[in-house]
Amino acid sequence: MAAKxxxxxxxxxxxxxxxxMLRVRRFEEKCAExxxxxxxxxxxxxxxxxxxxxxxxxxxxxxxxxxxxxYREHGHALARGVxxxxxxxxxxxxxxxxxxxxxxxxxxxxAAARLVGGNAIVGGGLPLAVGMALAxxxxxxxxxxxxxxxxxxxxxxxxxxxxxxxxxWDLPVLFCCxxxxxxxxxxxxxxxxxxxxxxxxxSYEVPAWPVDGMDVVAVEDAARRAxxxxxxxxxxxxxxxxxxxxxxxxxxxxxxxxxxAEVEExxxxxxxxxxxxxxxxxxxxxxxVAEAMETExxxxxxxxxxxxxxxxxxxxxxxxxxxxxxxxxx
Amino acid sequence: xxxxxxxxxxxEAMRQAIREALLRDERVFLMGEDVGRYGxxxxxxxxxxxEFGPARIRDTxxxxxxxxxxxxxxxxxxxxxxxxxxxxxxxxxxLDQILNNAATLLHMSGGQFPVPLVIRMATGAGxxxxxxxxxxxxxxxxxxxxxxxxxxxxxxDARCMLWPALEDPNPVLIFEHALLYNSEGEAPAEGHxxxxxxxxxxxxxxxxxxxxxxxxxxxxxQAAEALATDGIEAEVVDLxxxxxxxxxxxxxxxxKTRRAVVVDEGWRSGxxxxxxxxxxxxxxxxxxxxxxxxVCTREVPIPYPKHLEDxxxxxxxxxxxxxxxxxxxxx
Numbered sequence: 252m253a254a255k256x257x258x259x260x261x262x263x264x265x266x267x268x269x270x271x272m273l274r275v276r277r278f279e280e281k282c283a284e285x286x287x288x289x290x291x292x293x294x295x296x297x298x299x300x301x302x303x304x305x306x307x308x309x310x311x312x313x314x315x316x317x318x319x320x321x322y323r324e325h326g327h328a329l330a331r332g333v334x335x336x337x338x339x340x341x342x343x344x345x346x347x348x349x350x351x352x353x354x355x356x357x358x359x360x361x362a363a364a365r366l367v368g369g370n371a372i373v374g375g376g377l378p379l380a381v382g383m384a385l386a387x388x389x390x391x392x393x394x395x396x397x398x399x400x401x402x403x404x405x406x407x408x409x410x411x412x413x414x415x416x417x418x419x420w421d422l423p424v425l426f427c428c429x430x431x432x433x434x435x436x437x438x439x440x441x442x443x444x445x446x447x448x449x450x451x452x453x454s455y456e457v458p459a460w461p462v463d464g465m466d467v468v469a470v471e472d473a474a475r476r477a478x479x480x481x482x483x484x485x486x487x488x489x490x491x492x493x494x495x496x497x498x499x500x501x502x503x504x505x506x507x508x509x510x511x512a513e514v515e516e517x518x519x520x521x522x523x524x525x526x527x528x529x530x531x532x533x534x535x536x537x538x539x540v541a542e543a544m545e546t547e548x549x550x551x552x553x554x555x556x557x558x559x560x561x562x563x564x565x566x567x568x569x570x571x572x573x574x575x576x577x578x579x580x581x
Numbered sequence: 582x583x584x585x586x587x588x589x590x591x592x593e594a595m596r597q598a599i600r601e602a603l604l605r606d607e608r609v610f611l612m613g614e615d616v617g618r619y620g621x622x623x624x625x626x627x628x629x630x631x632e633f634g635p636a637r638i639r640d641t642x643x644x645x646x647x648x649x650x651x652x653x654x655x656x657x658x659x660x661x662x663x664x665x666x667x668x669x670x671x672x673x674x675x676l677d678q679i680l681n682n683a684a685t686l687l688h689m690s691g692g693q694f695p696v697p698l699v700i701r702m703a704t705g706a707g708x709x710x711x712x713x714x715x716x717x718x719x720x721x722x723x724x725x726x727x728x729x730x731x732x733x734x735x736x737x738d739a740r741c742m743l744w745p746a747l748e749d750p751n752p753v754l755i756f757e758h759a760l761l762y763n764s765e766g767e768a769p770a771e772g773h774x775x776x777x778x779x780x781x782x783x784x785x786x787x788x789x790x791x792x793x794x795x796x797x798x799x800x801x802x803q804a805a806e807a808l809a810t811d812g813i814e815a816e817v818v819d820l821x822x823x824x825x826x827x828x829x830x831x832x833x834x835x836x837k838t839r840r841a842v843v844v845d846e847g848w849r850s851g852x853x854x855x856x857x858x859x860x861x862x863x864x865x866x867x868x869x870x871x872x873x874x875x876v877c878t879r880e881v882p883i884p885y886p887k888h889l890e891d892x893x894x895x896x897x898x899x900x901x902x903x904x905x906x907x908x909x910x911x912x
């Protein structure tokens with residue numbers, strides 16, 4: 252019986268992971284469509300192909316932990332539990348958006364989810380995450396700050412300064428480097444003299460683990476081990492999550508810098524069908540369940556779009572609100 | 582700290598202000614290059630490491646972006662950091678964090694993430710330390726919405742501005758002119774408070790308004806004394822706060838004297854002096870009896886030799902000359 256329960260629990264969790272990745276995928280597919288329809292403007296950076304990273308890491312975080320993410324953060328927000336309605340409203344720029352519509356796609360914030368952006372300066376979130384962790388340490392709070400950034404950020408001084416400071420002060424930061432091989436259009440080997448990212452982190456005495464970022468189970472497993480170490484006072488950990496984005500860098504990118512064949516090859520490792528196959532093998536994903544899941548998600552997205560459409564724009568009278576705080580800080 | 586007013590240096594006033602903040606609020610900590618074992622590059626934090634320990638007096642690596650950013654993150658996450666940057670020139674290495682995060686997070690997040698942070702730094706010239714340690718960029722920082730800019734020029738302000746800056750829920754940058762650290766003044770009594778939203782009248786006058794702040798206040802007061810011997814009564818307004826500017830105080834003084842000279846150790850083009858002049862023109866153009874005059878730093882990187890440095894900076898004779906000019910060479 253015990254063995255059966257364990258299998259059931261694993262299957263249930265596997266299904267939850269699958270569902271979460273599928274939500275992110277379908278949400279972003281809808282966003283691409285809405286971008287073409289000019290409902291979403293500005294920059295739109297899709298996470299399609301990389302879902303296993305955010306979904307896997309989020310499993311290891313508790314509500315009290317914090318997240319600092321990049322401009323490619325829709326997946327992180329959804330996987331962290333930011334409701335789809337306010338997230339879609341943010342994509343539209345409506346006042347009901349999780350940042351009152353002021354940030355848009357690149358600046359998703361949610362205090363309740365302890366999601367501190369949505370940072371669109373490459374490397375700019377790392378010092379912030381180090382400070383969040385410093386506060387937790389000084390306050391004696393047993394919390395971790397997960398900081399997501401791309402491999403492009405390792406070329407920034409802020410990466411090196413932050414690695415050093417976090418290690419020097421033994422701060423509870425989980426550095427999650429999403430290595431999708433291209434900093435916009437520049438391949439890692441074209442911009443770095445040393446392309447072993449774990450070696451860079453290790454040089455600051457930060458334990459660094461390479462992880463298959465196309466395998467959500469492997470990501471979750473690594474993140475759980477890392478969080479346990481970080482919370483045990485072990486200082487920061489660096490995860491190099493090896494992944495790939497299937498879509499262009501942003502909606503403006505003609506993708507002149509990579510071969511279509513390379514993209515197709517990576518698509519064979521798409522984390523969503525890969526997990527589906529494993530679940531089906533164990534009998535955990537009957538077609539009826541998969542179909543019901545698609546229907547539920549489609550409904551959630553439909554509701555989110557309706558919510559965004561029906562929402563108001565922020566009044567121009569409020570343009571200057573929150574340049575400065577309206578009350579004492581908590 | 583004694584209960585009675587007593588003379589003390591600007592440096593000591595600042596040190597006492599930091600000490601008081603550390604004693605009053607356990608969320609306060611000081612972080613920066615050489616603030617601990619070295620005692621601060623201007624000796625402001627001397628002795629604090631022994632009293633408060635390394636968790637609250639934190640020596641940092643030479644990583645301005647990381648430790649300023651860490652101050653922002655710590656402020657977002659419940660602390661009240663005081664970050665010290667050695668000089669304004671080095672703060673440029675942290676400009677990304679100051680502008681793109683500290684000044685921006687609250688508005689961009691729709692009001693969710695205030696950044697109650699204080700950043701202190703030395704500014705200004707006059708010590709023959711040449712072009713990479715002498716600039717006055719506080720006016721530049723005053724261009725940025727979302728942060729507040731303070732420039733204490735007196736011992737009283739050095740002693741009393743820090744606590745309200747820490748209580749302010751916004752990022753506050755405090756610019757301490759490096760030549761002021763040894764200046765002496767009367768220390769305020771314990772519990773004395775100052776308003777960090779207002780300019781202060783330092784000398785009353787009826788003939789011309791002289792606007793100054795930080796390192797140029799003392800020179801401007803000297804100029805006013807010299808003008809008085811010629812029968813010109815200059816009013817001296819210490820701006821104290823460069824963002825948000827106390828426009829009402831500026832206009833009230835000009836409405837009274839009908840003439841204005843702005844003294845600024847920053848460069849003239851696009852500087853805070855230009856902003857003040859514009860506000861006077863916008864706010865009380867028809868009350869002016871003469872065009873607004875400015876005495877600024879010459880538009881060069883600050884050179885090393887004393888005679889060239891002196892020539893580059895606003896000096897008392899230039900302030901006197903400008904004031905005479907706007908009052909029509911009276912006296």
